[in-house]
Every structure is written in structure tokens, then in C-alpha cells.
Amino acid sequence: MLENAKDMTNVHLIYANVPYEDILLKEELDSLVAKYPGRFKVYYVLNQEQRRFIGI
Numbered sequence: 001m002l003e004n005a006k007d008m009t010n011v012h013l014i015y016a017n018v019p020y021e022d023i024l025l026k027e028e029l030d031s032l033v034a035k036y037p038g039r040f041k042v043y044y045v046l047n048q049e050q051r052r053f054i055g056i
Contacts, residue, residue, distance in 0.1 A: 010040075011041070017045070023044060
């Protein structure tokens with residue numbers, strides 16, 4: 001869907017985890033956000049506080 005230039009669908013992913021370390025594929029998701037700005041967004045939600053984590 002994102003790779004199809006004619007498909008202008010916007011995707012918003014709310015990705016919930018307990019600690020920061022449990023976020024799977026974070027680098028890949030962040031690279032998709034960078035590659036498709038305005039069309040793909042990820043919102044990371046953590047149940048445990050992480051002092052060095054910078055969310056949205």
C-alpha cells in the first residue's frame with residue numbers, strides 16, 4: 001500500500017508495549033515513517049516509564 005504511489009491511504013499505527021525494550025521492529029518502523037512522511041505514523045505507547053525514551 002505505501003509503495004503504491006497512486007494509493008494515498010494514510011496509516012496510523014498505535015504500538016503499545018510494557019517496557020521500551022519490548023518494541024519489536026522499531027528501527028524498521030521508524031525508517032518507514034521517514035520514507036513516507038505524512039502517510040505513515042507510529043505512536044509508541046509504553047506502560048513503564050523510560051527516562052531516555054523520546055516518543056512523538
